[in-house]
Amino acid sequence: MQSRVVITGIGVVTSVGTGREQFWDAMLAGRCGVSAVESFDTSGYSVHRGGEVKGFDPAPYLFNLDAARLGRASQFAVAAARLALSDAGLDCASLDPLRAGVSMGTTSGEPREVERFNDSYVKDELENVGAEFIGRYPCHLISSHLAEELGFAGPNVMIPTACAAGNYAIAHAFDVLRAGRADVMLAGGSDAFSRITYTGFARLGAVAPEICQPFDRNRKGMIPGEGACVLVLEPLKRARARAARIYAEVGGYGLSCDAHHMTAAHPEGDGAARAMQQALAESGARPEDVSYISAHGTGTPTNDRLETIAVKRLFKEHAYRVPVSSVKSMLGHTMGAASAIEAAVCALAVHEDRIPPTINLEEPDPECDLDYVPNRAREHRVSVAMNNAYAFGGNNASLVLRKCEV
């Protein structure tokens, strides 16, 4: 008999707030975290705005590790993990370390470490690069540092499936718990703002100059951001036994690959529809049961159009009745953290029956004609929420969360 798995804690570090309360208030208020990029000089670029987390101080969250030893994405992740555990009312000392694990996702890991390496390389001063490159760069260090800070000795995995990584990481944690390999899993995603990522998207012509406007007729692209989200997942039995607050149950997930193009989605949304279908089938929900979809919704002309096609393909007429919103309108695209943050949004939507808006929606696009919850948050009964994410490499992942029926 496989355990049912629930979400009992949420920790986030974002450009609009750190910690579940501040973050959710900002989401419902439609607050935008995009601002002028400060972490590097953008004068050589045609775009200058990003969703940076400004003024982040990791010190309050690190008791065992020294912040100077950690890359930025690791710092975000540890902070989000501490916040999530506290939100769940869980004390590390009460956990069996062998039964507490970590499953995290990322797009780039710690790209600033490569940037530092290169800064020395181009000046022919490579001798300035020391042990810290290998000590901070490899992306698995994000989940390693989490476990090191918290003393967790259970299953530990990093799943760097780019912009869908958060969903993959949460899905894996779900499986680990159901297989009885752990009693609690921290799952989520983290990414740090970097010139490598910004340059890449800018060079693809994919970055919007001012605001991110998912599904809007005049949308000009995505806006790179950064942040982290960590969720506490545990078996329903354990959550009940300790009278934990349960945000939502993980109903199921679906993973697929377009096998079509590295950066462009399949034109008929085939892979995306398959992932959604699998997630629904596993959770025992039909398309008509879905009360909210957190879209991938990057704000690029192509993604938003293709995503709409995929949703219509699966949901048919019901597509017009289910609200769909993209919080990337507020945060920009936080890469590997995005789908984890959006899973938190779904969990909170399920818990509170409120859904965040897609802000900056000024003019509807005839090709994107669904209900995208324009500009204002809404009260709406959410029994089943779906979280969709699509990544470079054609990696598609859908996660279904539902109210935990006792």
Added chain:
Amino acid sequence: MKRVVITGAGVVSSLGDTPEALHAALCEGRSGIGPIGLFDTKGLGCPLGGEVKDFDAQKYLGRRNLRPLDRTSRLVASAAQMALDDSGWRAEMRAVEEVGLVLGTMFCSVRTISEFDRRALEAGPAYASPMDFANTVINAAAGQTAILHDLRGVNTTVSTGVTSGLQAIAYAVDLIRAGRARALLAGGADELCFESFYGFDRAGLLCRSDGHEGHYAIPFDARRNGFTPGEGAALVMLEEESAALARGARVLAEVSGTGCGYDSSRGRDERKGVESIAHAMRFALYEAMLRAYEVEALSASANGSPGGDRREALAIAEVFGQHARTMPATAVKALLGETLGASGAMQVIAAIETMRDGRLPGIPQLEEVEADFPLVPARHACPNVDADNVLVNSVGFDGHSCSILLARVEG
């Protein structure tokens, strides 16, 4: 619980590009480690690596357009082609059924990422290469390989350092057991490149060798002082047993158990390190419902690292007790170097060959182990190891460990 079997294998290594060639070289004690041609090693503490010489992906992939693929992607796509051919999963079958890919890699290509950034730094952001950008994500090789081979099933990248490839196989086994996937290629890859090599060197992790005969990274040897980096790709095809038999597949071995552990002290506390490695082995034994003494051969992860090799040996002693003194054990990284993401999968492929012909590779340069080492791995290849059950270990330097049990399948 559903039984998961291996129905094919593909490998690109410094010792050959077929399981048979790799196995023959290992058993003959031939080393794939030598002077590096891929980049300039001047000024580096160790000028040696396990490079895949004269690697030409076109040889395996035919006339396909490989320009968008970097070295790591080419290694993976090549190994994938061979594993697909070996398992009989032809293109027309893949068009109808979704075959997936779970790839373990520590870096994917840190070289591609670095070069992308350097070009932008030197020439300006307007000159960065959009094609290269697609390869700067750590799941790039898995994505490129899926496109080339029409792999529309689950596509996941697992990045846990040295253990990436073995953990990828464990992840894939779990998906098949849960009924989430029909057939999955799983394993790992990493390429030899200046950036990671330099990083390891600066961190003091590499074997201080002047290249003289006998001065290589020697697993378990008392003189060991670090590892030698290698590269390659190795993938196995995993399927549920009855489905594999129903389509007439040739079964190479069964994956009977897997286990993972994590050392939260990351090597600083020997006890914690030993416990985490032992936990991984015990969990694999528990899943396979095997007693420790029923394991008839062991493929260790040891790569010449002073602390890592010791922790693994102590863990083996704890789990196997007296049996550890006579159980045949090997450490193929002695001859392949540390191939990171590829390593665990290469060990699995080599172990399958051992189950097939009874030969277990030795550790040619091994002379003496530490005084309190309970494990006595062989210097020379063992010619007649009759192993129904082989344990494969993967142990990383940042705390991860993973163990997989392979069972021989009759017929």
